[in-house]
Amino acid sequence: MRILLATYWHVPHLGGVWPYMEQLKMRLEAQGHHVDTLGYGDIPGSFVHMPSQGKRFETHHVIPLLEAKLNASLYPSLHCNPLMHYNEFRRYAFELAVAAIGIDSYDLIHTQDVFSTVAINRLRSPGTALVATIHGCVAHEMRHHMTTDLYRSPTNPIAQAYYNRIEQLGGSVGEYTVLANQWMKTNLTQEFGVPAANLKVIHYGYDIPKFMAQLHVPGPSYRPPGQKVITYTGRLTEIKGLKYLLGALARLRYVRQDWVCWLIGDGDGRQEVEQQCHALGLGDKVCFWGARDDIPSMLAQSDLFVLPSLIENQPMSVIEAQLAGKAIITSDAGGLPEMTRHRKTGLLFPVGDEEKLLQALQELLADDRLREKLGSQVKEWAHKHWSLDTMTQSMSELYGKAVEKRKRAMQLVKL
Helix, strand or coil, rough: EEEEEEEEEECCCCCCCHHHHHHHHHHHHHHEEEEEEEEEEECCCEEEEEEHHHHEEEEEHCCCHHHEEEECCHHHHCCHHHHHHHHHHHHHHHHHHHHCCCCCCCCEEECCCCCHHHHHHHHHCCCCCCEECCCCCEEEEEEEECCCCCCCCHHHHHHHHHHHHHHHHCCCCCCEEEECCCCEEEEEEEHHHHHHEEEECCCCCCCCCHHHHHHHCCCCCCCCCCEEEEEECCCHHHHCCHHHHHHHHHHHHCCCCCEEEEECCCCHHHHHHHHHHHHHCCCCCCEEEEEECCCHHHHHHHCCCEEECCCCCCCCHHHHHHCCEEEEEECCCCCCCHHHECCCCCEECCCCCCCHHHHHHHHHHHHHHHHHHHHHHHHHHHHHHCCCCHHHHHHHHHHHHHHHHHHHHHHHHCC
């Protein structure tokens, strides 16, 4: 089968979508399928490319043409809100790029977000099946951004209606839509009206043998003597709730001094996080490591993992910490409670509750036996739960069903 894994996001990029695509591509090719990837090629979004085929389309040339054609005098609603304007014009450019690159030769296209799903559904040939995986709720994330000072606007209700519609279409137009957890399924059916029959829950898989090999690779030790290490891995953005983590750490230092916190990752919010860290006097307790390719090694040197997200689905960072056998503290955002059983495989705290986060940190730093017990239990659970082979097999079976479903639909159209 010829399969295209496509995304509106960048290829490659920070975050969990790209590892998901990489690992799925590897396993599908091992089964004998031909697999290509497609997405934007850089952070400014100036081109869309299909790396394995050497195909590329410069989108920065067409944005001015789109702006002129779909100008504010003729289409005022497209220009009334900066967030909506940015995403919609990038979607138009993405669609033009995909059309120019060509996708008619694929038996199945597996999109990884609502924007690429909506765009590719408009372009796919009658013989091409479409499966979408929605890795998070764009409408919720945009709704959150619109509450911040940076994006607060009188036109936000128009923009929110736009994102709600994109969410609904993205979950509906494919033969099947894949979700990582029950939370996302409930979210799409109850809030956005997506038909439940289209939705399939297939949780993520992970290349566990590769991760475990990297976990035990000898390397430099960064662990400070006599200090316990609290680790966060992921993007440094406002939506990850890092201000609550830093607020809790600022209070924790008055209780005990035998800890450091490692922030591993990068993102558009790094400067703000660094400024908050400096303002709270945490310069000697918090270390910014930036983006690294030795996450398993860094986790091996850690004592506990924390993720204070405001909005979340099924993050790879938690999966990695679980496989490393680390006690985990996460917020109860989105799908996180389906990954962590409170006081069994980790500790949960309410979203944005700095006091509860502080209490969880204090408890795990003070109780070595509890920390080790939670780490041991979550490691055992993770090694059973995150099988990449199981995920790939489930996806392959769904691909077959999607192709047959598409064929039947086209036969009915011909009748």
